[in-house]
Amino acid sequence: MDKEFQPVAQPHLWGNERIYLDEALESGWISSRGPFIERFEQAFAESIGVAHAISVTNCTNALHLALDALGIGPGDEVIVPDFTMIAPVFAVLYQRATPVPIDADETWNMDPDAVAVAITPRTRAILAVHTYGHPARIDRLREIADEHNLWLVEDAAEAHGGAVLGRAVGTFGDIACFSFYANKLITTGEGGMIITNCDELAKRIRWKRSMCFGSDEESRFTHESIGFNYRMTNLQAAIGLAQLENAAAALGSKLSIAQAYDAALGEIPGLTLPPRSTWAKNVFWVYGVLIQDEFGRSRVELQQELSSHKIETRRFFTPLHRQPVLRGNGSLVSFPNADLLCERGLYLPSFPCMCASVIQRVADAIRRARR
Numbered sequence: 540m541d542k543e544f545q546p547v548a549q550p551h552l553w554g555n556e557r558i559y560l561d562e563a564l565e566s567g568w569i570s571s572r573g574p575f576i577e578r579f580e581q582a583f584a585e586s587i588g589v590a591h592a593i594s595v596t597n598c599t600n601a602l603h604l605a606l607d608a609l610g611i612g613p614g615d616e617v618i619v620p621d622f623t624m625i626a627p628v629f630a631v632l633y634q635r636a637t638p639v640p641i642d643a644d645e646t647w648n649m650d651p652d653a654v655a656v657a658i659t660p661r662t663r664a665i666l667a668v669h670t671y672g673h674p675a676r677i678d679r680l681r682e683i684a685d686e687h688n689l690w691l692v693e694d695a696a697e698a699h700g701g702a703v704l705g706r707a708v709g710t711f712g713d714i715a716c717f718s719f720y721a722n723k724l725i726t727t728g729e730g731g732m733i734i735t736n737c738d739e740l741a742k743r744i745r746w747k748r749s750m751c752f753g754s755d756e757e758s759r760f761t762h763e764s765i766g767f768n769y770r771m772t773n774l775q776a777a778i779g780l781a782q783l784e785n786a787a788a789a790l791g792s793k794l795s796i797a798q799a800y801d802a803a804l805g806e807i808p809g810l811t812l813p814p815r816s817t818w819a820k821n822v823f824w825v826y827g828v829l830i831q832d833e834f835g836r837s838r839v840e841l842q843q844e845l846s847s848h849k850i851e852t853r854r855f856f857t858p859l860h861r862q863p864v865l866r867g868n869g870s871l872v873s874f875p876n877a878d879l880l881c882e883r884g885l886y887l888p889s890f891p892c893m894c895a896s897v898i899q900r901v902a903d904a905i906r907r908a909r910r
């Protein structure tokens with residue numbers, strides 16, 4: 540690859556990935572059975588402080604499995620953020636349920652005050668997404684879910700390692716899902732994890748993950764429900780275990796990158812830096828900024844300018860209310876905050892162990908673009 544080219548994200552391999560992968564290959568366990576699966580699941584559960592971790596093929600399927608295990612189906616409403624990566628919403632649609640979008644608050648996440656208002660007799664669950672590393676107000680969402688007897692599912696794909704009021708993201712929901720795609724905090728190439736403290740849900744999720752096979756030789760090929768093949772392989776788990784051993788280092792690296800960006804960009808007029816809150820630990824999965832009118836150049840112009848300096852950036856998500864795929868699910872509510880994020884947001888290169896000099900290079904290019 541071009542040495543000058545600066546991608547927005549790239550995976551970092553720490554060393555043990557190759558060793559564990561070799562061990563898995565040597566052992567012959569290359570499919571979805573084998574010792575690394577259990578080792579990775581156990582280590583992951585311990586790292587978050589929950590009873591159960593169940594590995595899966597990816598986070599999209601994790602979310603699908605979570606909603607299926609909770610019995611979410613046609614006619615049910617699931618409350619989701621309007622400003623979100625699309626996977627959690629697809630999971631709702633896979634189940635033929637109805638996503639009910641909620642506008643963003645000042646943390647770029649689902650606004651809990653708007654959630655309370657959106658609940659109807661058909662609401663079954665709140666699917667909270669922690670976007671770009673800053674946790675949603677999940678403690679309040681938990682209270683709302685309890686008050687209205689709703690399930691709470693967390694999509695923690697972008698906030699692995701984050702916390703709200705000192706408590707780990709992923710421990711508030713009845714179920715939480717993580718992604719190990721190549722740009723996430725830890726990666727298995729493709730992969731995901733479901734966590735829960737509920738023994739019964741864990742059992743049901745494991746059963747559904749693997750085709751709803753019967754539990755003994757007699758019943759093995761008798762299927763009581765619709766199952767899925769969402770199993771992670773032992774090879775992926777081997778990589779995941781090595782990645783997990785270095786999760787704290789990866790997180791530390793992301794936090795110092797964010798701090799350095801804050802310092803380098805803080806003085807530039809017309810840039811809104813990512814949110815920080817006293818009650819939350821933002822893990823800065825991406826470092827996103829909003830380009831305000833005061834900046835003097837449009838977002839498109841800035842993006843082109845950075846691109847000409849071989850610096851890759853990415854625009855923020857397109858909100859649900861603007862998604863062609865959801866036309867007809869149309870809501871009459873307006874979503875001014877999600878619109879603003881969609882129109883002004885841009886995120887900059889940031890990944891574990893990214894060279895610190897990149898930050899200055901990006902900041903200089905942004906400053907020059909203003910003139």
Ligand SMILES: *Cc1c(COP(=O)(O)O)cnc(C)c1O
Nearest residue numbers: 597598599624626696697718720
């Ligand atoms: C990455 C991501 C997903 C999807 O993860 P995959 O493992 O790629 O399926 C889901 N939700 C959010 C918020 C994400 O950022």
